[in-house]
Amino acid sequence: MSTPRIHLLRAVNVGGAKLPMARLRELAAGLGATEVSTYIASGNLLCVPPGDPAAFDRALEQAVQDEFGFFREVISRSADQLAAALAAYPFAPAVSGHICFLSGVPDPDRAAEFCARDFGAGEKLAVIGADLHLDYPGGAGTTRLSAPVIAKGLGVPGTARNLRTVATLIDLARA
Template identity: 35%
Template sequence: MSRQVALLRGVNVGGRNMVSMAELRKLLESLGFEDVKTHLQSGNVVYTSGKSPEAAAAEIEAALARDLGVPVPVLARTGTELGEILKANPLGDVAADDALHLVTFLSDKPDAGPIKALDPDAFKPDVFKHVGKEIYVWCPDGVRNTKLSYSFWEKKLGVTATARNWKTVSKLHELATAG
C-alpha cells in the first residue's frame, strides 16, 4: 500500500467537466481506494492504494468517464515520487514565485531527442528543464502567457501531460506524506 496522488486534467475549468470534490472522493472510495482526500477544486486527489500509480490512474480515468461522464486524462505519482520531484527542482535558482513555477507531469519518460532539439532562447523569458517524467517550467510573465503549456509538451513528446504549480505540488506532497 502506498500514498498516491491522482492529477485529473481539465476538471472544473471554464464550466466544463464539472465534478464536485465530494463526488470525486466518493467515486475513489467506491473503487476501493482508502483515506481519500482532495485538494482545491481542480482535480487533485490523495489516496492509499496497493496498485501501481499507473494502474490506479487508469482505473480512476475509466471510472470518471463511465460513472460521471467526465472523460479526462489522469496521471498519478506516489508521495515518495512527489518528494523526489520537489528535491530535484532544477529551477530553484531562478523560480522566484511558486505560482509561476510549474511541474508538468508526463505519462511516460519521453525520448530526450525532441527536448534537446528545442532552442531554449526561443521560449525566453520562460525556462524549462526535463528530469525523468517531469518538465519543470518557470514562467515569469505568467502561466497564461507561456508557450510551454501541457498541450505543447503533449504535441512535442507524444505523451499525456498535466501541470501543477509549485505551491500545489508541495501541498500534495505534504498531504501524501502526512503521518
C-alpha cells in the first residue's frame, strides 16, 4: 500500500476561482489517484498519486485549468514533510500561525531579504527549506502578504495553511 500525499491547491474557492471539492476528487481519481479525499473547501486533496507525485501535481494543474479555465499551482507534501514543517515552526506561541508551502527552496539571500522586510502589521517570517513560516499578530486578515507578494519576493509560489489545518491534514493522511 502506498502512502497518501497532501496536494495543496493555491487560492481555490476565493476570488472567483470556484472549484467544487467533489469535482476535484473526481479529477484526481480520473488521473489514476487512489484513496482520494478532500478536507474543507480550500483545495486540500489527500490521495495516493499514481507514479511520480510531481508529475501528478502538474497533471492536476492542467486538468483544473482545462475544466475551470484558471491555473492554480498544486504543491504536494508527504505527511512526514508536513509534520516536520509543523515541528519546525519557530513562532511559539503563535497568534495566528501559518505555513506557506513553497513550490521550491528559495534563494537563501532572497529569502533573508524578504523575511527582514516590514509588511506593516508586525508579521514574523522565517523560511525553513521550502516552507515559509508566518505569524500574523493582528490576524491573517490584516496582512499585505498575499500569495503574489510572497511569490514575487521569494521567487517561488506557495500556498498557506493555518497550523490547525496542517495538523489535521497530517492526521488524515496518517489515518
